[in-house]
Amino acid sequence: MKKLEKILYNYLPEEDVKQILKSKRQFISLDLVDEPTNLYSSKIGGYGYLPKSIPYPTNEDNQPLSLLAQLNFEELPTLESFPQKGILAFYIDYFDDLAGMDFYNPTNQVGFRIIYMEDLTEEYHSISEQQSLFEPYSEEELLNIISEETKLNGHLSETIAILDTEEFTQYMGESYYDFIEDRFTDEDKQDEFEELIFENNIENTCIGGYPFFTQSDPRGYDTKLSEEYNTLLFQLNSDDDIVMWGDTGVGNFFINDEKLKNKDFSDVLYNWDCY
Incomplete structure (x- = not known):
């Protein structure tokens, strides 16, 4: 974070930097690690914990949805407003x-589903039971964002709103592109600044913090x-080896802060884009 602050002070007026730094917030940075996983692990891909009291999620054609990721909050650092236990x-x-x-209705939980399970002691759908749901479709070519089940480890970090997001606009009173155009008359300097910011401020895969997009903020x-x-709520970035959203894209999930505090995950915005 200190390196990023130094970059800001080197390229921007002091008053701009002070305003940007007001956006500083904690988030959980998630690392993809080569460690064993089980039904309860924080991970991407594979099969997850799902109690039998909850039907396995399907699309409108009754085809099974696939686990993109699950977050076991007892394994992760504590982050304000987020659950401290259970699996999301x-x-x-x-x-x-x-x-x-759904481009036209990005909160429509038909092609995706967010499920929060606070009690992890219930009888659950076994791996073999979940696998059997996909057997009728073994000849079909699936999209497969995740190439292999992979453990997620998390650590607390800090970030600021300094990319093209709605949060930047709210803090600075103008869009990111208007801001950049106003502050830089030298195109080479602008390119240099943006490259340094991009290299030092991408959250990649994370919980909380600020998003980034390969195209634009759908909000x-x-x-x-x-x-x-x-x-x-959660962001999963492509990493070439294990995760690939289209052509090296990124997936984001957004929620209202009050609904998050109330552990109400029925209303979530899902978006992904790529280059």
Whole structure:
């Protein structure tokens, strides 16, 4: 974080830097690690914990959704507003070319599902039971964002709003591109600054913090979206070897901060984009 602050002071007026630093917040940075996993692990891919009291999630054609990721909060650092126990699971539709994302209604949990399970003592769907749901589709070519089940380890870190997001606009009173255009007259200097910022401020895979996009913030097209879905719930970035959203893209899930505090995950905005 100190390196990033130094970059800001080297390129921007002091008053701008002070305003940007007001956006500083904690988040959980997630690392993909080569460690054993089980049904309860924080991980991407594979099969997750799902009590039998909850039907296995399916799409509108009754085809099974696939586990994108699950977060076991007892394994992770404590982050304000987020649960301190239980598992939060993210399921998406690998039968769909858009992986269950609905461009026109990004909160429509038909092609994706967010499931929070606080009690982890219930009888659960076994791995073999979950696998059997996919057997009728063994000849179909699925999208497969995740190439192999991989453990997630988390650590607390800090970040600021310094990329093209709705949060940057809210803190600075103008869009990222207007801000950059106003502050830089030398195109080479601008490119140099943006390259350094990008290298030093990408959260990659994380819980909380600020998002990044390969295209643009989907909340920027509708004021209601930016106001309602004001918290980054989870972000999963491509990493070449294990995760690939289209052409090296990124997936994001957003929620309202009050609903997050109340552990209400029925209303989540799902987006992914790529280069």
